Amino acid sequence: MNCVELQASLAETEDSSNSEQQQAHLKTCRECSALVAELNLIAATAIELRAADEPSPRVWNSIEIALRQEGLIREGLIREGTTRPARAGRSLLPSFSSRWAWARWALPVAAALLIAVGVYVRQHSLVVQLTRDTAPPATVSGDVSDAAVAGLNDDDLLQEVAQLSPAAQAQYADNLRHVNAYIQDAKSVVAADPNDEEARRSLMEAYQEKAMLFELAMDRSLP
Amino acid sequence: MSGRTIELVVVGAMLAGTLIAQTQIAQTQIAPTQAAGTHKDYRFNVGPKAGVSVNNPYGSISVKPSTGNVVVINAVLASDKVEVDNNLAGNRVDIQSHLLPGADAQSGRVDYEILVPADASITLHSTTGSLRAEKLHGDVTLEGAAASVDVRDISRAHVHVKTLNGPVTITNVQDGHVEVDSLSGEVTLNSVTGPLVQVISTSGGIHYIGDFGDRGEYRLTSHSGDIEATVPETTSADVSARTVRGEVHDDVPLLPKTHTWFPITQGRTFTGTMGQTTMSSTVVLRSFSGKIHLRKRTSK
Numbered sequence: 001m002n003c004v005e006l007q008a009s010l011a012e013t014e015d016s017s018n019s020e021q022q023q024a025h026l027k028t029c030r031e032c033s034a035l036v037a038e039l040n041l042i043a044a045t046a047i048e049l050r051a052a053d054e055p056s057p058r059v060w061n062s063i064e065i066a067l068r069q070e071g072l073i074r075e076g077l078i079r080e081g082t083t084r085p086a087r088a089g090r091s092l093l094p095s096f097s098s099r100w101a102w103a104r105w106a107l108p109v110a111a112a113l114l115i116a117v118g119v120y121v122r123q124h125s126l127v128v129q130l131t132r133d134t135a136p137p138a139t140v141s142g143d144v145s146d147a148a149v150a151g152l153n154d155d156d157l158l159q160e161v162a163q164l165s166p167a168a169q170a171q172y173a174d175n176l177r178h179v180n181a182y183i184q185d186a187k188s189v190v191a192a193d194p195n196d197e198e199a200r201r202s203l204m205e206a207y208q209e210k211a212m213l214f215e216l217a218m219d220r221s222l223p
Numbered sequence: 224m225s226g227r228t229i230e231l232v233v234v235g236a237m238l239a240g241t242l243i244a245q246t247q248i249a250q251t252q253i254a255p256t257q258a259a260g261t262h263k264d265y266r267f268n269v270g271p272k273a274g275v276s277v278n279n280p281y282g283s284i285s286v287k288p289s290t291g292n293v294v295v296i297n298a299v300l301a302s303d304k305v306e307v308d309n310n311l312a313g314n315r316v317d318i319q320s321h322l323l324p325g326a327d328a329q330s331g332r333v334d335y336e337i338l339v340p341a342d343a344s345i346t347l348h349s350t351t352g353s354l355r356a357e358k359l360h361g362d363v364t365l366e367g368a369a370a371s372v373d374v375r376d377i378s379r380a381h382v383h384v385k386t387l388n389g390p391v392t393i394t395n396v397q398d399g400h401v402e403v404d405s406l407s408g409e410v411t412l413n414s415v416t417g418p419l420v421q422v423i424s425t426s427g428g429i430h431y432i433g434d435f436g437d438r439g440e441y442r443l444t445s446h447s448g449d450i451e452a453t454v455p456e457t458t459s460a461d462v463s464a465r466t467v468r469g470e471v472h473d474d475v476p477l478l479p480k481t482h483t484w485f486p487i488t489q490g491r492t493f494t495g496t497m498g499q500t501t502m503s504s505t506v507v508l509r510s511f512s513g514k515i516h517l518r519k520r521t522s523k
Contacts, residue, residue: 179425
């Protein structure tokens, strides 16, 4: 028995100690021996948790139904009068009661994870693609909300200066109005000529002015 | 009562009267000092190219060059509701006006007179006071909301200024890297030259008086503020001016360019070269709704 055969046999064997071939290989192979030692440790820990974490029969039934719908369970393997599939008098679904049964769950769990990851990646790439296809560059369309730009929310600023004197508050409000007008004008010029580099620079400078307004309002030295 | 007793009573009364009078005199001497403010002096020995940072919510800061590698700070505190925190860390001096509970713009005011080595980099911050720096060749960074800013006689250094509505005056900066951001304050640059001179203002006016140096980039931009550049006849510059809703005026003869990358609209744009093209700086004047005026300086 080589390493591949041993690792394949682990999932099929209820108790590794029963296999003479396994024992013979483990005596000569340090890596497999270490692997089995780790598996034994995990299995022992899993057994301790089994009583508390055993899923309810409804869970098993749901899994069975799903597997049957996917054609992964053959009808011939299901015992008469039971909802649980069987193989050689035992449940097809591995039970945590067997020492190496956890390994049998590895394949379906890995498959489910792969499917989930695949679905996520596909959906994500679709969203990205849609975004690329439908959304023009922000600097060209000028369709950028103030809040999207570094969180420059006007209400935040007004709230920040609320503790200042009425005159100072009026100054900030006035400057906020001016800088917003600056941004709108810059946007309109960029929209009129997206290739105008100076116009794009103006838009950036307008946002820079607004950022500075926020910086001054939130300055640490203000009482 | 014996004569000896009377003598003792008289001497005692005289001593008591003297003590009371001295106490009253002392009190009248202390009272004016408190009204004028408490003086605090600090002195730090630093190395070359030291950094000095002053953060003063209320009050003025004035920085001048010292002799030698020493930082001297003279602070006048308006009341006991503010104190001066100072820290020397390596080659850096940090000064902070620390407002105590109950302090306001009057009682929390501190006015600083600071001497720093000429090569020191300084960062000054005040909300309401004036900020002034002169005769330095280290980097100068000044920030203030309503603070007026006055920078003069700086060479081979970065000058960065940010204000909300305080006026900014920068005079005689040579070979500088100057960046001014002001929302509504008036910005005046007088004899300011360097590789980069940039002013961005939202609603404040921008005034440039000088010759734009040589081979520098000068960008004066406003949203609604007017831009006025007054130059001598000897100026060499590639000038372009554009406004969206304002006006442009040009009193200086410019050699028109054969090719421009933006459309020329009468009254809204102009572009051209003045003086020697080989020594010319690039000048961009841009406003959305303000007026742009390039005028020739009359010799007086």
